[in-house]
Every structure is written in structure tokens, then in C-alpha cells.
């Protein structure tokens with residue numbers, strides 16, 4: 001008998017086709033979000049789930065799960081939407097999709113670095129509002145930003161994505177320093193300077209980019225006290241998770257020019273981000289699109305489907321969380 005697989009949201013066509021060849025599959029072609037209560041009821045009819053970061057698979061979800069469900073294969077590298085402890089208790093495998101999104105997230109990191117330092121929000125608003133014509137050209141004030149070349153980029157979390165972001169930033173002439181749980185090997189460091197203490201690193205950062213997963217330790221890693229250690233010209237970049245930043249502290253720093261600018265792709269309480277960000281000229285915002293390219297979403301979808309295939313065919317999983 002073929003196993004039954006639920007795919008909670010629309011994933012890439014090719015991956016859906018591949019899944020259908022092996023399993024009885026329930027797809028979500030209209031990509032309609034499934035309500036939390038409905039999802040746990042529905043999940044009980046399936047052997048496996050292909051999930052996304054937009055599904056709430058917290059403690060409440062697992063409490064209602066009975067015996068059948070064996071594996072949740074997340075289309076995403078982060079899995080902070082899943083209660084890993086509950087999954088372990090119920091002996092449900094969790095897999096994710098690391099590596100295949102490193103480049104596209106690094107690309108968005110660079111986009112944010114450039115956009116925030118070159119005042120893209122102001123420039124964009126100026127042109128779109130047709131007010132550009134009202135400004136006399138001037139050599140030293142209007143739309144003058146900060147160069148990236150030769151500046152120091154501090155990276156918090158020098159994992160797979162952090163290291164690719166560092167590589168791309170170096171192509172823009174940036175120097176890399178980093179904070180990480182452990183110092184990396186010389187090879188992986190690739191010339192970057194290690195700081196075991198984030199507080200010692202922050203004053204050295206012209207730019208600071210966060211690349212840590214969302215955990216209890218990384219919650220509000222950027223707060224009023226750590227932000228106060230950054231130079232006044234610093235630019236803060238976040239492509240990891242909104243929970244790494246205390247919004248009140250960052251908004252205060254941006255409003256009161258305690259730092260120069262921020263470029264943010266992720267927020268607390270997405271998609272209902274703190275509206276104060278939208279009033280700030282010195283903040284460039286994107287709607288969590290780090291992995292959103294055709295190529296990357298296809299690779300992520302395929303990897304999630306392959307994890308399901310491996311599990312039910314008793315082959316080693318490609319990327320096992322627990």
C-alpha cells in the first residue's frame with residue numbers, strides 16, 4: 001500500500017510530480033493556508049507531511065497527533081515553527097532543506113547591505129512620488145550615502161549562509177569579522193577574524209549581518225545594550241529571523257540616528273511587522289524573500305520530497321533535524 005503524504009502549501013510543480021509517482025498525495029494547488037486546528041485533524045490521516053515555515057507545528061499541533069504520522073519534511077532550512085521536543089516525544093522524524101538556499105539568501109544580504117547604505121528607500125520614494133524634479137542637484141547632501149568598499153562587515157553566525165554572505169561581501173571589497181559559537185578552521189574562516197565575544201566585535205562593525213537560527217540563545221541578540229556598542233555609522237542587516245532583534249531597540253536607534261541604517265528581510269510577527277519600520281527613511285525592508293528564486297525554491301521542494309522518498313524507502317535521509 002502506498003503511503004499517504006500531505007503537502008501543506010503549493011511547492012514546485014516538478015517536486016509535486018515526483019512525489020505523486022511514489023505516494024498517495026494530497027496537494028494544495030490553491031496554496032490556501034490551512035488553519036491550525038484543521039491541520040492537526042488532517043495530519044492524522046497521513047504518514048508524512050511536506051511542511052513550510054508558514055505552518056504552525058507547535059506543541060498544540062503535536063498534542064493532537066496520533067500514531068500514523070512518521071515524518072515532517074520541511075521546505076526550509078529554519079524549523080522554528082516546529083516543536084522539535086514534541087516531535088521527538090512522538091518519534092516523528094523532522095527534516096529540512098539546508099545548503100540549497102545559501103546563495104540566494106547571501107544575494108539578499110548583499111542587496112540589503114547596498115540598499116541600506118546607499119539610501120535606496122529614500123531614492124525609491126523620491127522617484128516614485130515624482131518629487132525628484134523638485135530637488136536641485138547638489139554635490140554633497142542629497143541622496144549621499146556611505147560606501148561599502150573597504151568597510152568591515154561583522155557577521156553573527158558564521159554557518160553555511162554566513163560564510164557565503166562573507167564571500168560575496170569580500171567581492172565588494174569588504175573585510176570580514178565574525179562571532180560564532182566556535183572559532184572556525186582556517187579554511188572555513190577564509191581570512192575572517194574571529195571574536196568569541198559579540199560585545200568586543202560590535203564596536204568594530206561598519207556593517208553587521210545576522211545569520212543565526214532562531215533559538216532561545218539568539219532571541220534579541222540585538223537589543224538596546226548591544227546596539228549601543230555599534231558605531232553611529234553602522235548598518236544592521238537581518239536575513240535570519242525577526243526574533244534576533246528587539247524591535248523597540250532597533251527602531252529607537254534608527255529614529256534617533258544612533259546607527260545609520262538597517263536592511264531587513266525578516267521580522268517579528270511576520271507578516272504583521274511593526275509599522276514604525278515603514279516610516280523610517282533609513283530602513284530598507286523586504287517581505288522575507290531570502291530564498292525566493294525559482295531555482296532555489298525548486299531545489300528546496302525537491303530536497304523535501306527526496307527526504308520523504310528516502311524515509312519510506314529506508315535510505316539515509318538527506319538532511320535530518322531529529
Ligand code: 8YV
Pocket residue numbers: 051052053054075076077078079101288290291
Ligand atoms: C522560507 C526560510 O521562505 O528556509 C527558511 O528557513 O526562512 C525561507 O527560506 C520559509 O521558511 C518557507 O518555508
